[in-house]
Amino acid sequence: MLCKGVKRKREEEEEEELTSQDWWLEEATPSPSSEEGAGPAPLPPSSLFNLSIFKLHHGLRRGEPDLRHLVLVVNTLRRIQSSMALEPSAPEPPCPAPADPFPVVPDTPLCTSVSALLDDLSHIEGLSDTQTAFPEDAPLSRPPDPGLDPGRPAPLGSLELLLEDGLEGLFDDIDTSMYDCELWPNLKTDSGETEDKIQGPGLDVSELDYLMDVIVGTQTL
Amino acid sequence: MSQKPVGGPPGEEEVDWCLYQLNGTTEFEVSEADIISTVEFNHTGELLATGDKGGRVVIFQREPESKNEPHSQGEYNVYSTFQSHEPEFDYLKSLEIEEKINKIKWLPQQNAAHSLLSTNDKTIKLWKVTERDKRPEGYNLKDEEGKLKDLSTVTSLQVPVLKPMDLMVEVSPRRIFANGHTYHINSISVNSDCETYMSADDLRINLWHLAITDRSFNIVDIKPANMEDLTEVITASEFHPNHCNLFVYSSSKGSLRLCDMRASALCDKHSKLFEEPEDPSNRSFFSEIISSVSDVKFSHSGRFMLTRDYLTVKVWDLNMETKPIETYQVHDYLRSKLCSLYENDCIFDKFECAWNGSDSVIMTGAYNNFFRMFDRNTKRDVTLEASRESSKPRAILKPRRVCVGGKRRKDDISVDSLDFTKKILHTAWHPAENIIAIAATNNLYIFQDKVNSEMH
Numbered sequence: 131m132l133c134k135g136v137k138r139k140r141e142e143e144e145e146e147e148l149t150s151q152d153w154w155l156e157e158a159t160p161s162p163s164s165e166e167g168a169g170p171a172p173l174p175p176s177s178l179f180n181l182s183i184f185k186l187h188h189g190l191r192r193g194e195p196d197l198r199h200l201v202l203v204v205n206t207l208r209r210i211q212s213s214m215a216l217e218p219s220a221p222e223p224p225c226p227a228p229a230d231p232f233p234v235v236p237d238t239p240l241c242t243s244v245s246a247l248l249d250d251l252s253h254i255e256g257l258s259d260t261q262t263a264f265p266e267d268a269p270l271s272r273p274p275d276p277g278l279d280p281g282r283p284a285p286l287g288s289l290e291l292l293l294e295d296g297l298e299g300l301f302d303d304i305d306t307s308m309y310d311c312e313l314w315p316n317l318k319t320d321s322g323e324t325e326d327k328i329q330g331p332g333l334d335v336s337e338l339d340y341l342m343d344v345i346v347g348t349q350t351l
Numbered sequence: 352m353s354q355k356p357v358g359g360p361p362g363e364e365e366v367d368w369c370l371y372q373l374n375g376t377t378e379f380e381v382s383e384a385d386i387i388s389t390v391e392f393n394h395t396g397e398l399l400a401t402g403d404k405g406g407r408v409v410i411f412q413r414e415p416e417s418k419n420e421p422h423s424q425g426e427y428n429v430y431s432t433f434q435s436h437e438p439e440f441d442y443l444k445s446l447e448i449e450e451k452i453n454k455i456k457w458l459p460q461q462n463a464a465h466s467l468l469s470t471n472d473k474t475i476k477l478w479k480v481t482e483r484d485k486r487p488e489g490y491n492l493k494d495e496e497g498k499l500k501d502l503s504t505v506t507s508l509q510v511p512v513l514k515p516m517d518l519m520v521e522v523s524p525r526r527i528f529a530n531g532h533t534y535h536i537n538s539i540s541v542n543s544d545c546e547t548y549m550s551a552d553d554l555r556i557n558l559w560h561l562a563i564t565d566r567s568f569n570i571v572d573i574k575p576a577n578m579e580d581l582t583e584v585i586t587a588s589e590f591h592p593n594h595c596n597l598f599v600y601s602s603s604k605g606s607l608r609l610c611d612m613r614a615s616a617l618c619d620k621h622s623k624l625f626e627e628p629e630d631p632s633n634r635s636f637f638s639e640i641i642s643s644v645s646d647v648k649f650s651h652s653g654r655f656m657l658t659r660d661y662l663t664v665k666v667w668d669l670n671m672e673t674k675p676i677e678t679y680q681v682h683d684y685l686r687s688k689l690c691s692l693y694e695n696d697c698i699f700d701k702f703e704c705a706w707n708g709s710d711s712v713i714m715t716g717a718y719n720n721f722f723r724m725f726d727r728n729t730k731r732d733v734t735l736e737a738s739r740e741s742s743k744p745r746a747i748l749k750p751r752r753v754c755v756g757g758k759r760r761k762d763d764i765s766v767d768s769l770d771f772t773k774k775i776l777h778t779a780w781h782p783a784e785n786i787i788a789i790a791a792t793n794n795l796y797i798f799q800d801k802v803n804s805e806m807h
Contacts, residue, residue, distance in 0.1 A: 173690050178636060181694060194446045197534055197553040198584045198603055199699055202640045205582055206693075209636050 175214050182207045366785055366800040368735060370742035372427055374411075375794030387790035389777055393457035393465065396781040399427055399788055400467060401795055402452025406436035408469055410480065410522075427797055431480060431520040436471040448473050454539050458561070461545070466525070468548060472535040475550055477526035477561060483519040487511040531557050531567045538587045544595040551588040551600060554581075558612075570618050571600060571610065586701075587646050593653045597622075605642030605660060607667065625656070625667050627674045637689045637698060645701035650710040651782075657713055659704040662686060664715050664725065679725040679732065682717050684755045684766045697771050705780040705787075716775025719764065720791050721751060737775060737789045737796040747801060 173181070185203045189195050375385075384405025391400050399411040412430035439448040449472055458466040458477075465480040489511040494500055534552035541548045549558050549570065556571035571588075575581050588600035596612045608621035629638055641661035648657045656667040658675075662683060665675035681702075685692060692698040697718075704715040716722045717734075725732045734751045742748065754763040777790040785800040 175636075178690070178693075185696075194444070194535075198586065198643070199696075201581060201584050201603055202643060202699065205639050206636055209639070213636070 175210050179207065179210045179214065182210060367747045367802070368785075368787075368798045369745050369747050369801050370796060371425070371744070371786070371799040372797040373739065373742070373744075373794060374429075374797075375792075381793050385793035387777060387793060387795060388451050389453065389455050390779040390788045390790050390795070391455045391457060391467075392779050392781055392788065393467075394459055394782060396783055396786065398430065398457070398465060399779070399797075400455045400457070401788075401790065402435065402455050402469060403793075404449075404451040406434055406438070406450030406452060406471065408433055408435045408452060408455065408467075408478070425799070431522050433478070433522045435469045435476060435478070436474065439473075453536055456539050456541050456548070458541055459545055468539055468541065470536050470539050470550065473529070473532055475528040475531070475536070475539060475559070476524050477528070479523050479525045481521050481523075483521060484515060484517075485513040486516045488514050526561065526564050528559055528564050528567070531559070537585070538589065540588060540590045540598065542590045542595050543593055547595075549588060549590065549598060551585050553584040556585065556588055556598075556600060556618075568616070570612060570616070572617065572619060586644050589647055589649055591653055592649050592651060599647055599649070599656060601644035601647045601658060603643040604639060605644055607644065607647060607656065607658065609669065623669070623672050625672045625675075627665075633686070635689065637693055640693070640698050641689065646703040648704060648706060650706050651708065652710055655710065657704050657706060659702050659715055661698060661700075661702075664704050664713055666713070666727065677727060679713070679723075681715055681723055682753070684753055688766070692771075695771065697774075700774055701776060702774075703777050705778050707780050707785070708783045714778055714780060714787065716778050716789070718771050718774050719769040720773040720775060721753075722775045722778060722789055735798075737791045737794070737798075738773075739794075742796065745801075748798065 182203055186200065186207065189200050189203065382405075384403060384407075386404045387401050388404050389400075389402040392398070393400070397413050399413075401409050401411075403409075409432045410430045411427035414426045414428060416425070435452055436450040438450045440446070441448055451471055452469050453472065454468075454470050456468045458468065460466075463481070467478050467480070469476050469478060488495070489509050491505060491508055491511075492500055492502075528550070531550065532552040532555070534554050536550050536552050539548060539550045546562075547558055547560050549556055550567075551557075551571075554572065554574040555569055557567040558570045559567045571585070573583065573585060582604075584603045586601045586603055588598060591597035591599070597609060598612070598618075599607055599609050601607050605626065607625035609623040609625070610618035611622045612618060614620070614622060629642070644658045644660050646657075646659040649655070650657065654669060655676075656669065658665050658667065659681075662685060663681055664679045666677040668676045689698060702716050704713060706713055711728055712724055712726050714722060714724045720737045721734050722737060723732060723734050734753070735748045736742070736751050741751075749762070752760065752763045753766060753769070754760070755766050759765065773791065775789055775791055779788045781787065785802075787798050789796040789798065
């Protein structure tokens with residue numbers, strides 16, 4: 131099947147490689163019946179969950195993620211997570227472990243998968259150095275115990291650390307300076323909120339400006 | 352599901368659609384760059400613009416009626432082709448910026464020239480299309496080749512005269528609206544005031560003046576203070592056709608927000624919120640994805656809005672926010688296949704929708720190169736196919752049927768045989784006549800109703 135939105139050869143190869151290895155999905159989905167109204171048996175939530183993680187991982191590895199796609203996948207993950215949390219003892223059909231090197235497998239403990247995926251993402255996005263250097267106050271890392279804020283979307287349980295960090299990286303702006311500038315003060319929101327990227331305990335604007343200069347300086351070298 | 356032809360204005364005979372024109376190459380020669388990514392008629396329907404993934408824009412012009420050449424009347428011939436956007440590289444983010452044309456919008460014609468806006472993910476450009484069919488001859492100081500004359504040979508003055516020349520169509524970029532968007536632009540819309548337009552990306556909408564490129568006003572910003580809280584993005588937006596202060600934008604959660612720019616400079620608070628409650632009987636993990644609105648269009652009258660989500664098209668009355676007044680199933684047989692469609696990413700496909708000139712019929716694309724039309728008055732609908740095999744020139748299109756089981760008639764196609772790589776995402780309807788443009792991968796199909804084509 132044609133892949134959509136593929137821009138680079140590298141991604142083309144990845145797409146082909148990965149779609150040929152999702153046989154575990156095919157095995158879990160019996161061939162559709164031709165009877166009216168009957169469709170393929172729905173995948174168990176855990177398989178859908180892993181599929182969504184895979185999509186998230188794949189989306190993150192793209193040069194510039196499709197924000198709509200990512201938001202929809204993350205929201206779907208939250209739904210699945212909530213559903214799985216509500217039925218922790220629901221029996222699931224056995225899924226054989228695939229030979230795929232991708233770390234997330236149905237019968238692997240989630241925390242192990244999380245760690246592997248976290249390492250993978252950090253390596254790709256270069257977040258690990260930042261997190262190590264500023265464990266408490268970096269805007270890119272989240273506090274260890276956020277607590278439950280009713281106004282915020284439901285946290286993702288055991289995948290909180292991974293996906294919240296992933297979300298930070300997902301939706302991370304690099305340059306919002308156009309909207310941070312003071313040229314149009316009358317156009318600020320009612321709350322007077324400025325861009326969040328420059329806010330963080332212990333890290334002020336001048337330090338971030340310095341970091342930005344370093345990055346830009348590195349780029350031009 | 353009735354299969355009688357639809358598409359005619361209310362009270363008139365039913366429409367028989369036939370293929371009028373096909374532009375494009377055969378399937379074996381498809382390259383990614385040739386895939387059509389947007390189609391748009393201008394306000395009179397005289398011009399039809401297409402944009403493709405390679406950043407090119409092709410403008411077709413309808414031939415005027417002529418008794419001398421009856422067979423070429425009403426044909427859309429290539430008027431101009433130009434490279435609108437080039438691939439760029441964002442050095443700060445180390446990312447490629449695609450040259451794919453996401454949207455084209457025509458400006459209302461105010462003089463002899465035509466103008467259009469084209470946009471890729473990041474940059475909007477204003478193009479001016481002009482014709483040159485005369486040139487001045489008989490200069491006093493220059494000869495025919497442009498060389499300066501020897502003044503001693505000039506004994507009298509002459510007035511240069513305009514003489515006809517072969518038609519030349521010139522397209523020039525008049526404005527480049529850059530650096531206005533951090534996220535991917537999904538829509539642009541020209542205001543009825545003909546002075547401003549808006550551009551929308553995933554999280555923000557900007558208002559521009561057509562003559563000013565170095566600044567824009569941010570009128571919608573849904574980016575949360577904490578990006579962890581991001582759960583919704585903007586998917587489409589459009590200005591009201593008559594009220595220059597009103598615009599609508601749709602979201603990935605299936606809601607529509609009508610905003611009034613008179614209320615405040617930043618229209619984060621909507622004037623009206625159009626949202627249909629989720630049907631509990633159809634609830635699934637994919638409910639949100641399939642409710643994501645991929646396109647929103649005001650009716651020509653300005654009284655209604657048309658939205659497209661994954662499985663349906665809906666008509667909304669601006670005076671009723673609680674639910675759409677009409678819902679049409681585009682391909683409900685896919686509801687049981689959502690899991691597979693999620694796996695192969697087809698569930699994220701963004702289909703467009705269109706009104707006919709009288710707002711009585713709506714059209715949208717589907718898979719297998721099918722497109723669907725729904726007559727709002729007769730409640731009839733039809734499935735037609737845009738393919739070389741099934742479309743012989745001037746032959747009436749035969750309605751297609753997808754069978755989900757049970758009795759299968761001849762020429763029916765089963766759900767499992769649908770080709771999900773052949774998707775009709777982009778369609779356009781002539782503003783006044785029964786002429787439609789359908790983009791099928793790299794092919795542009797133009798269908799007319801039989802009566803319409805025979806009149807010319």
